[in-house]
Amino acid sequence: MAANPVPGVETRSAERGTEQPAPPTGEQGTPAAPRGLPLFTRLFLLILLCALPPLVGLGWKMMDTNAAALQELVRHLHRSIVGDVQRSVRGELARVEQDLEGISQILFAPGLGDDATRYALAGSRVAALGNIDFVTLYAPSGQSVTTVKADEVPDPRVASRLEPALLEALRASKGHLVVQGVHANAQGGPVLEAFYPIVRDGSVRAVLGTQVKLGELCALMGELGERFLGSRENVFVVDRERRLVLHADPARVAAREDLSRHGLFAALSGDSSFSTDMAAISDFQLDGLEMVGSLEALSERGWAVAVQQPQSVAYASLSEMRRSILTALAVAALVALVAGLLGARQLTRPIRDLVAATRALAERAFRGVGERVTRRGDELGTLGRAFDSMAVTLEAKEREVVTQTQVRAALSRYLSPDVVDLIVSNPDQLRLGGERREVTILFADVVGFTKLSESQPPEIIVALLNELFTFATEIIQRRGGIIDKFIGDCVMAVWGSPQSHSDDALRAVQAAEDLRRWLDVGNRRWRARWGIEIQLAIGIHTGPAVAGNVGSEKRMEYTVIGDTVNVAARIESMAQPGQILVSEATRERIGDSGVELVPAGERQLHGRTAATRIFEVPL
Structure with missing residues (x-):
């Protein structure tokens, strides 16, 4: 903006190296006294005075608001990680409790034979578990009775008698798992001593003791720390004595490292035994670094989950955000100086949008700054688009967490935890109303079961079926199938739902062969025990079916429905004792896999007009 020239004064541009205005001359040719600041300078100072203070104030407000929002996001991240750890620990201990309850059913359920048989069955069940190598049975008095384990597991070191204080805690636990200290096992890995009271008719009938391997939970600590906090060392669990229970380094857990001098625990006051629900957030120093950390109690175990992170990492984006805001303020100041008061006023509008959006972000509203900012081509537009991108990413992450929580809640009503985890990892595998997919169905039926039921007491029949179904389940699941249902003396298994593999048909045939081979061992045991033996007729068919909710x-x-299921049942009904019949569709899916199949001719299946080619798996 330029001022009108002063009368009698020659004016030239003062910029780009041009000459300065010629001073006025007096009567004797001497320079006249200056008449004050030029209008350009006064206008510059006026604009500077009117525009810069509000802009600077808005900038500081944005930085403060963003700092508060980032701090809240860091706290929310820490709470999310703590929640994941708590759910994982509780889930692992719940699975251990379920496993021990299942073993107690084997040891004390009626109809499973004498003690040697029960111990053998319990040992087989223990061998199938991944986090437990052995189980020790104690009498109600605390005296050790026996230890069941897999054959390849060395004899563990266990207490011959339980302490009176532990027995009292087991009686007061109301049938729930009681955990003791963490120590190293024979291989040097960390294990958690756990004891489960077997309660019958309101009293403790026996106690099961075991050692839970903590390797997977320690690996989870490292994965969470590395993925979200920049270091595997930043997530851990301590007991009420501040000794490590879980950490990314299993050796430190096995050594029971003492963290009582850790700076995070200085924030605790009052009851710090972790026996009640409590949480703490603190800034502290660790090895010369400024840290921010969170602590939350796992009160039912007397433990606490700790999360820590260097402030330089946690608030790394704050410096970049401040630089971006300062850059935007500088640009805004230049535009205000060139465009005047009107331009400065227009410039503050997008800044106010950014402040509002930042406040919304602090309240986790995750809304953008609006097209009025993002369509700009200057630094404010760059900042607005970056802000919008950040808001979209945060909203998507939160929606993903909510969706997974809803899916888990829905599926846990009727599916096992393993199947729930499988489907949640890929939600497209499960849709309302079911989905059409190719599956392989296996039916295995006990031949002559009606005659056998007439000749034997029902207790023997129940014991035999329980043992048969136990090992059939292990075999089918080991081959990648799932048990759809037990129909009387018949087992229906499915491959290809909810998760499919390219070799599902081959897996089903291999499972059938495993069943037939195992039945030889089972018959020897049943023949020696009851003088009876059984044979299975097995039918397998592959084809389309609908997997969904019924x-x-x-x-x-959750089951599969379709003609494929009916065909598999018809094929099984044609099989002779000990015979495995496979449809032509299954044989085509197997291909050249090395499995020998012998043509058994064409069969007319009940209820079907076309003949079906059948193949047999020879002995």
Whole structure:
């Protein structure tokens, strides 16, 4: 903006190296006294005075708001990680409790034979578990009775008698798992001593003791720390004595490292035994670094989950955000100086949008700054688009967490935890109303079961079926299948749902061969025990089916439905004792896999007009 020239004064541009205005001359040719600041300078100072203070104030407000929002996001991240650890620990201990309850059913359920048989069955069950190598049975008095384990597991070192204080804690636990200290096992890995009271008719009938391997949970600590906090060392669990229970380094857990001098625990006051629900957030120093950390109690175990992170890492984006804001303020100041008061006023509008969006972000509203900012081509537009991108990413992450939580809540009503984890990892595998997919169905039926039921007491029949179904389940699951249902003396298994593999048909045939081979061992045992033996007739067919939910809103079942299921059942009904029959569709899926199949001719299946080619798996 330029001022009108002063009368009698020659004016030239003062910029780009041009000459300065010629001073006025007096009567004797001497320079006249200056008449004050030029209008350009006064206008510059006026604009500077009017525009810069509000802009600077807005900038500081944005930086403060963003700092508060970032601090809240860091706290939210820490709470999320603590929640994941708590759910994982509780889930692992719940699985251990379920496993021990299953073993107690084997040891004390009626109809499973004498003690030697029960111990053998319990040992087989223990061998199938991944986090437990042995189980020791104690009498109600605390005296050790026996230890069941897999054959390849060395004899563990266990207490011959339980302490009175532990027995009292088991009686007061109301049938729930009681955990003791962490120590190193024979291989040097960390294990958690756990004891489970077997309660019958309101009293403790026996106690099961075991050692839970903590390797997987320690690996989870490292994975969470490395993925979200920049270091595997930044997530750990301590007991009430501040000794490590879980950490990314299993050796430190096995050594029971003492962290009582850790700076994070200085924030605790009052009851710091972790026996009640409590949480703490603190800034502290660790090895010369400024840290920020969170602590939350796992009160039912007397433990605490700790999360820590260097402030330079946690608030790394704050410096970049401040630089971006300062850059935007500088640009805004230049535009205000060139465009005047009107331009300065227009410039503050997008800044106010950014402040509002930042406040919304602090409240986790995750909304953008609006097109009025993002369509700009200057630094404010760059900042707005970066802000919008950040808001979209945060909203997507939160939606993903909510979706997974809803899916888990829905599926846990009727599916096992393993199947729930499988489907949640890929939600597209499960849709309302089911989905059409190719599956392989296996039916295995006990031949002559009606005659056998007439000749034997029902207790023997129940014991025999329980043992048969136990090992059939292990075999089918080891081959990648799932048990769809037990129909009387018949087992229906499915491959290809909810997760499919390219060799599902081959897996089903291999499972059938494993069943037939195992039945030789089972028959020897049953022949020696009861003087009876059984044979299985097995039929396998591959084809399309609908996998989905069947039932009502209060009781649902995940199953497969279709003609493929009926064909597999018809093939099984034609099989002779000990015979495995396979349809032509299954044989085509197997291909040149090395499995020998012998043509058994064409068969007319009940209820079907076309003949079906059948193949047999020879002995």
